[in-house]
Amino acid sequence: MVERESMSKRKITLIPGDGIGPEVSLATQRCIEASGVAVDWETVQAGSDIMEKAGTPLPDSVLESVRRNRVAIKGPITTPIGSGFRSVNVALRKELDLYACLRPCKLYPGIRSPFERIDLILVRENTEDLYAGIEFEAGTPECKSIVSKIMELNPKAKMNQDPAISIKPISRSGSERIVRFAFETALKNGRKKVTAVHKANIMKCTDGLFLRTAKEVAKEFEGRIAFEDRIVDNMCMQLVQRPEEYDVLVLPNLYGDIVSDLCAGLIGGLGIAPGANIGDGIALFEATHGSAPKYKGLNKANPTAMILSGMLMLRYLGEDKAADKLEHAVAAVLKEGRFVTYDLKKDRQDPTAVGTSQMADAIIKAMK
Numbered sequence: 001m002v003e004r005e006s007m008s009k010r011k012i013t014l015i016p017g018d019g020i021g022p023e024v025s026l027a028t029q030r031c032i033e034a035s036g037v038a039v040d041w042e043t044v045q046a047g048s049d050i051m052e053k054a055g056t057p058l059p060d061s062v063l064e065s066v067r068r069n070r071v072a073i074k075g076p077i078t079t080p081i082g083s084g085f086r087s088v089n090v091a092l093r094k095e096l097d098l099y100a101c102l103r104p105c106k107l108y109p110g111i112r113s114p115f116e117r118i119d120l121i122l123v124r125e126n127t128e129d130l131y132a133g134i135e136f137e138a139g140t141p142e143c144k145s146i147v148s149k150i151m152e153l154n155p156k157a158k159m160n161q162d163p164a165i166s167i168k169p170i171s172r173s174g175s176e177r178i179v180r181f182a183f184e185t186a187l188k189n190g191r192k193k194v195t196a197v198h199k200a201n202i203m204k205c206t207d208g209l210f211l212r213t214a215k216e217v218a219k220e221f222e223g224r225i226a227f228e229d230r231i232v233d234n235m236c237m238q239l240v241q242r243p244e245e246y247d248v249l250v251l252p253n254l255y256g257d258i259v260s261d262l263c264a265g266l267i268g269g270l271g272i273a274p275g276a277n278i279g280d281g282i283a284l285f286e287a288t289h290g291s292a293p294k295y296k297g298l299n300k301a302n303p304t305a306m307i308l309s310g311m312l313m314l315r316y317l318g319e320d321k322a323a324d325k326l327e328h329a330v331a332a333v334l335k336e337g338r339f340v341t342y343d344l345k346k347d348r349q350d351p352t353a354v355g356t357s358q359m360a361d362a363i364i365k366a367m368k
């Protein structure tokens with residue numbers, strides 16, 4: 001079945017993104033094709049470059065393409081700070097209800113690290129929390145009215161008179177589906193333990209609900225997958241001291257965002273940390289890193305994170321043979337440490353570092 005599917009072309013939406021996005025996307029397209037899976041790429045544009053032409057950084061045609069093809073891969077997209085449009089990345093996840101963000105953090109041989117083995121899977125909730133984008137600018141009538149409503153409802157609340165407000169929605173249904181996703185991911189990948197990460201000691205209503213729900217869902221998996229919880233600050237310390245003690249982590253959106261960069265640091269940096277955003281029957285694959293604008297067009301960025309996101313996409317599509325081939329080739333290039341980008345060299349100024357496209361060439365060669 002998989003063999004026959006490999007013969008026909010898969011239609012996949014490609015969003016190259018901006019900054020280093022188009023370069024790492026091209027490297028990924030080439031590697032996926034070299035893995036033996038024939039793809040009919042439907043390339044659509046989102047981000048600042050299309051904003052001027054289409055009047056929006058996320059044209060409907062992009063959403064339509066992903067909805068139609070059910071599988072997409074995207075390069076990073078810049079989010080202007082404090083002004084301009086809201087994050088296209090966050091909008092895509094919300095519009096398509098890609099509620100689970102899956103970020104495997106695996107230490108490949110050849111990567112410098114004080115640890116011998118790291119093989120974590122981080123599961124981040126993607127649609128709720130402070131990331132939901134429900135914010136009120138300080139001093140606006142809306143914000144003032146929210147502040148006075150809060151004071152009316154909770155006279156003990158202590159607040160300055162002029163705050164900006166961000167809302168942190170965390171629901172039982174949202175928590176339940178992400179925790180269940182984490183346990184199912186653990187089962188599918190032969191893992192032993194799920195750790196829920198929270199700050200329920202302080203945020204008793206929101207994180208408290210997340211934790212209570214996690215404990216309830218954990219009961220369904222008792223005897224198959226172990227469960228524990230950690231307060232997020234303690235989790236950060238534990239991860240930099242004893243990452244080998246952890247297996248699958250499940251976190252609300254904001255902690256997931258922060259802890260996944262921490263985990264990326266443990267396995268060699270953002271240049272090699274892949275990711276996937278998954279909903280019901282729909283998935284969008286993207287690296288953990290952003291658009292690194294300072295390296296735009298320089299053929300300098302490490303393509304590995306996006307290539308490994310492509311490997312995750314192949315697994316999602318049931319193309320395990322091609323995924324194994326691609327992952328082994330990436331691992332071989334990392335282990336040899338010769339044809340790698342500057343960020344993977346001991347000395348970042350090392351003149352033997354290769355560019356984005358040359359690293360992709362080495363991975364393609366290793367597949368042959």
Ligand code: NAD
Pocket residue numbers: 020075076077078079080089270271286287288289290291292293294295300301302303305343
């Ligand atoms: P970033 O990930 O772009 O860069 C952080 C650091 O890591 C920089 O030093 C950068 O040069 C380095 N880096 C990142 N990717 C690399 C790679 N492939 N190879 C080598 N080095 C790499 O994060 P940032 O600077 O905080 O964000 C830049 C822009 O990207 C912002 O507008 C942000 O909103 C956006 N962003 C987008 C996504 C996404 O598209 N999913 C994710 C994160 C950030």
